[in-house]
Amino acid sequence: MPSSVPPSAPERASIKDVAQRAGVSRTTVSRVLSDAEAVRPALRERVQQAMAELGWRPSLAARRLRQRRTSLIGLVVADIRNPFFTAISRAVEDMAYAAGLRLILCNSDEDPAKERTYLELMADERASGVILAPTLEFTQQHAPGPWPFPLVLVDRAPPGSATEAVLLDNVGAAAMLTRHLLDQGCRRIALLAGARSTTGQQRQAGYEAALRDAGLPPHVVALRPDAAAGEAGAARLLAGPAATRPDALLATSGLLLLGAWRAVRAAGLAMPHALALAGFDDNDWTSMTEPAITVLAQPTDDIGRSAAELLLQRLAEPARAPRRVVLQGRLLVRGSSLRSG
Structure with missing residues (x-):
């Protein structure tokens, strides 16, 4: 009695074996695998039957390579x-x-x-x-x-x-944060803005629009978007006399916000009455400080x-x-x- 076991183990079969079993060229097998519409139904059926008899499945990586795509x-x-x-x-x-x-x-x-x-x-x-x-x-x-x-x-x-x-919605988000600070009585709101992306520019636009509606001037410090730059920029703003320094700092990114928080602590200013602080990104540390930090949480x-x-x-x-x-x-x-x- 003939054996029902395929003549080649599945892992050893190749596209050449499929072509030989189906009596077609390897090109025809490849066209069947890529779902080419030009393959005649009878040839497609022979190739698919040969694949089933050999227990052979095409390599996904090789198939996508033939299609000029990878996984x-x-x-x-x-x-x-x-x-x-x-x-x-x-x-x-x-x-x-x-x-x-x-x-x-x-x-x-x-x-x-x-x-x-x-x-x-x-x-x-x-x-x-x-x-x-x-x-x-x-x-x-x-x-x-x-x-x-x-x-x-x-x-x-x-x-x-x-x-x-x-x-x-960066413009709307920054305007929301700025309006919140205005509602809390802040009038000298300085912005620490990332200088290397459209995100920082859009958030600056939202901040400036909210201040313009309130009849107040903006104070923007454009910075490299990292914590060290945020700390240095905030420290410079806070070094002036109390009558002229900002009464609020707003940061356009989580790293700039972290740097600003460090500068506020180093300056010994009590939040929120000596200085209000707010910014973007609900990072873990923002809810663990005392007081916790007001943020615009991004999804x-x-x-x-x-x-x-x-x-x-x-x-x-x-x-x-x-x-x-x-x-x-x-x-x-x-x-x-x-x-x-």
Whole structure:
């Protein structure tokens, strides 16, 4: 009696074996695997039957390579030390894992040359797509460049760009924080603004609009977006006489906020009555200080998941019209700014 065991073990069978069993060329097998419509139904059925008889399944990596796609996506963030980007990275990684995709995480340090190097790396690796927190220089370009993969921008995007993006309503969020400080009686509100991204520029615009509505002048200090720069900038503001120094500090990022808090402590100023403090990002430390820090909490998980979802949808429907998702933040009022109520 003939054996029912396939002539080759599944792990040893090859595309050549499938072609020989079906009596077709290897090119025909490849076309069946790539779902080419030009393959005649009878040939397709023979190939599929041969695959079943041999117990053979195509290598997913090889199949995607033939389709000029891989199971790889890229994520390029501005600063992985920033808890905002750490949280986004985790959400993207979770989505990629669930979709059976590998993820390469890169850190641009807000450096356009480094950013380009990583995008070129993604092109060399035939990445299926990239999620990018772009540098200021990237967002100032009229077009994202001739990259051979779809891009989804996160946190920052050029105004009017057709590139898909997931953003916070930065102007509205900064205006909300500023109005809160105004409602608490603050009148000399200084802004510590990140100088290397459209995010900082948009938040500065919201801050200035709220002060303009109140008939008050802005005081903006543009800084490198890290804690050390925030501490040095805040220390300079607080070194002047009490009558002229700010009665409130507002920071456009979590790292700048951390630096400002350190400067306030070093100056020995009691919050909120000697100085109110508020900023962006509900990082763990902001609720553990005394007093706790008023923040605009960003929906980091939603930002990361939405970016990954847009990329997956783009891969499934390449001709789909691009989308821009704008999310809202949540004001968490705490003791560092609460002078009344």
